[in-house]
Amino acid sequence: MEEAADNREQTQDPQTDESVEAGHAAENVTEEELNPICIEIRKLNLFYTKHVHALRDIHLDIPRNKVTAFIGPSGCGKSSLLRCLNRMNDLIDDCKIKGKIRIDGEDIYHKQVDVANLRRRVGMVFQKPNPFPKSIYDNVAYGLRIQGIGSRRILDEIVENALRLAALWDEVKDRMDANALELSGGQQQRLVIARTIAVQPEILLLDEPASSLDPISTLKIEELINDLREKYTILIVTHNMQQAARVSDYAAFMDMGNMIEFDSTDTLFTNPSEKQTEDYITGRYG
């Protein structure tokens, strides 16, 4: 990763003009109105090895408190892009990243960035539910305890709120000490989302969160995404185009590491401007 770090462009001042302006803003103006862009991606290139160029000159502004869906064929780079946003790719040997990603104006690849704190701010949920082999309660409280929160009263409150937000509270409130692995797949995935939102992230990255679930559990996850959109900026990678059309406000179509088209979901699914997007979402030969 040293080589990877060397390849990153460094910013001197991670604060942008927008965030400076935020201090002078009038009251009653929401963060969303004041600073509608949450994540700025500029000329992002990702190489897994010298020969595998996974992302090519990605330029994208992700709107705040909206759901943005990434669609595209397998290997198009959508999951790689998601993993760049909380520096999960740092864990991969020989991975090199060029370009810039700013979250709230701050360059997340700046050498002074605390990666653990970044991953708290940018939570991630994977395709396969991965609860810890602990009680339901301990799963949700896990990140909080790592942060040093020991008060049972505070933990109880945050755990309950997180489970309520994840639409799981009513199903588990009477068995908080039960092992999380006893839950169904859909419940486990909502538990993982509760665990992620318990540490109060700003951004949720969902990498195929419903692809291993049955249709009813999938709909519950989609309903949950709908409920969470007011509080979080949500990015979702999905192979299910109808799911992208149902849950997202904005959609991005990627192919072979390129960002082909980014637009409002309404436009992308009714009148895309690129032929490649049209062919993909209508199920034609590329």
Add this chain to the structure above:
Amino acid sequence: MNSTAGSHGHHISRQYNADLEEVKKHMLEMGGKVEKQLADALDALIRADSGKASGVISEDDVIDSMEMKIDEECNLIIARRQPAASDLRLVLAIIKAIRDLERIADESSKIAKAAIKVSEQGELPNGLIEFRTLGQQVQRALNTALDAFVRHDAEAALSVVQDDQDVDNEYAIAMRAMITYMMEEPSSISHVLNVLWALRAMERIGDHAKNICEHVVYMVVGTDIRHEKLENIADRLSG
């Protein structure tokens, strides 16, 4: 997108290709049938031919059945395939266009009913054949609308939208001629009233042909130009 929009094939699912082609074919068959209904109704009126007019009225049930069948096919495509982008716009355009076609057939039946009443009163005097131009105009509008649908030709569709003003003008001219005729020949009022109903039906047919063309523009370029002023349409399409 226009270059590919005309073809609704090339899906990975061949059955999906077949389903879309089939529903499009059925819609055009319905269009052809409606064109014939209109032509027969106008001819029956000019010739005061009650036999031909009765044929138009009895065939209206066939058009209604076609509309319901195509509606059902579209419903199944939406339920099974969840069409997107140009496919979605095609299915939506068909659902809307067949409604207008069915209404054109209804208006043709009204013309046919007027023709039967006219025939009961004898042939129309020459002065009452003023509706022929209007009839030709709306026939041309319907024909162009269906052609534009087949060829995915937004420009041709737009020309019908623009020409609808001419249809309205011709309708006003024919109305004035009828009123003049009634003033000159008060004994012909009941005769003329039948022609007035038919004129009104023709003008409505022009509106429905225009509607179909608006659906074609939406289908081809994805822009909804309904309720848009003529002078703004070009800006909407280029913007």
